[in-house]
Amino acid sequence: KNEIAVSWWSYVSVFKWSGHRYKTIGKPYLVSSRSGRWGGSMDCYIGDCDNDGENELIVSNGAYSDDIPEILILKWNGKDFYKYAEWNDNGRNGIYMAGLGDIDYDGKNEIVCGSGRKIVILEWNETKKSFDSTILEHTRDYPFACVCKDSDMDGKPELHLGFSTPRIEIFKWNGTNYEKIFEKEWPGEGGLIEGLDVGDTDSDGTNEVCAGTNYVHILQWNGTSYVEEYVIPTFGTLAVVAVGDIDNDGKNEINAGSVIADHGQNYMTWIFKHGYTIPEDKEERIEPHWRSGYRNRMDRSKTWERYWAEEIEITWKWSVGPGDRAELYVNDKLVESKTGVGEETITVYGSVVQARMVTDEKGKKTAIDKYGIYGCGIDSLVFRATKTK
Known part of the structure; x- marks a missing residue:
């Protein structure tokens, strides 16, 4: 059964449906340093990062202190969550949305995160019980979003990165190294924060890449590159773009939500559905x-x-x-x-x-x-x- 993990301020909590309401399981975990300084939890992700067949809770944090690990791994012991592993990028203060997936096709998942102005790939070392880190690239602007999903429909995940500029990059493992296969920038639009996801948004059997600025840009692989097939107007700056079947009809919707709103603009959440029909004379x-x-x-x-x-x-x-x-x-x-x-x-x-x-x-x-x-x-x-x- 699935649970919901939520990171906020310097805490991370997990909620489970009891049949009547959502209840917190275990104690909310406080992200702090040995000296007691709070860490600032940014995002969290549920997945198997040590490849033992069981999920862990991957927490990205450290915004308030450089002695807080940027990646914190929590495991469930049947009663509470405990610290299982960590990765600290010395001298850096915090990361945002980490991604997880088998992006080098070796049968094992990797964590991908943006720390400072660089992209880091973390691979679990079972012998050392820690992560081996590799820098994929140094970047000119801040990397907010990392998504490891299959967007070219070859059955293998690509690495999708979102930057504050706003722009996106897409990398693919070619058997030897990671090759950048696409890059797109939207000058003058709102920053791309965590607003990035991949999924079949129009029920055509092919996944799309959804990138959120103050618009939702929808791109699809055409066999040689990614082309923009639709743009949805929103307002504010989006920190949420998530693709999934919200109404349980077997078709995906897009959930978008703003984190920055200007004067006269409400903080909003939207759900967009492809093919939703209304009367033409409305x-x-x-x-x-x-x-x-x-x-x-x-x-x-x-x-x-x-x-x-x-x-x-x-x-x-x-x-x-x-x-x-x-x-x-x-x-x-x-x-x-x-x-x-x-x-x-x-x-x-x-x-x-x-x-x-x-x-x-x-x-x-x-x-x-x-x-x-x-x-x-x-x-x-x-x-x-x-x-x-």
């Missing part, structure tokens, strides 16, 4: 009558989203002086930037909309408008499931 009109304020060099509206929508009709107005701008963003991209005074109704393709007033804060602003606002306002939004033009 339409929803809302009248928020939002008006910007004058503070913090920028004021942003809330973010309105209807993920079934293909098109949005927006009625908005603006009234700004020299040096200031009224802006309209759709699917997290700038579509209108206005100065002076005006109003309009526009139709754009998308499902997510936000208005922003940007000011240089030079001098006192005097209302110059006929609308009773300084900045911009959203009067009405019409979301449509089908494009009208």
Whole structure:
């Protein structure tokens, strides 16, 4: 039976379904140094890292102290979790999402993690009861995510890496060494944190790579390379992108969740399903009558989203002086930037909309408008499931 492991602050806990509710098994494990300094648990993973046929709890941590092991392995003794092994990258403070899989096809699993600006492969040494480490590469930016899964459908896992830039790299063992077979960067988008996973998201029998920035990029192997076949707009910066069958219909969904949200943006979790159908004539009109304020060099509206929508009709107005701008963003991209005074109704393709007033804060602003606002306002939004033009 499966359990759920959760890492938080400097603790890691494991929950088990009792038939009525989830209960903690054992005591929450405190990650700390010998001197009592707390370690900062980032992520955790359940899998067999010592190849004994039984799963261990792999905890990545160390953000608050360089004397905390970056990788901590916990085993269950029937009553509690105890420290079984560790790997410490001296002088480094913490790692995030470690991956596990047989990436060199020798029948034994390896742990892959990003520590500092390098990728490290950890292989269990049964004689020493510790890990042998190999540096795969030194990197120009921080490696957040490591995923060991089969994305080219040859039955063997590849190594997928996600970086803060944001970008991804994919490596494959060629029998002698690890060969980089793909690299992709998305300049100007939100950082790729732990938002990386692999799975069949469209039920075509072929796995896709899902990379989360402030968008979910879906890429598929075409026999020679990975090509982007779909992009899902979100907002904020995603720390969660997980592929799995959430509704138990035999088909996978994508779960995405944000860890960084800007003013006007809620922290969100989304579930996206391929092939989910809605009536073509579906339409929803809302009248928020939002008006910007004058503070913090920028004021942003809330973010309105209807993920079934293909098109949005927006009625908005603006009234700004020299040096200031009224802006309209759709699917997290700038579509209108206005100065002076005006109003309009526009139709754009998308499902997510936000208005922003940007000011240089030079001098006192005097209302110059006929609308009773300084900045911009959203009067009405019409979301449509089908494009009208």
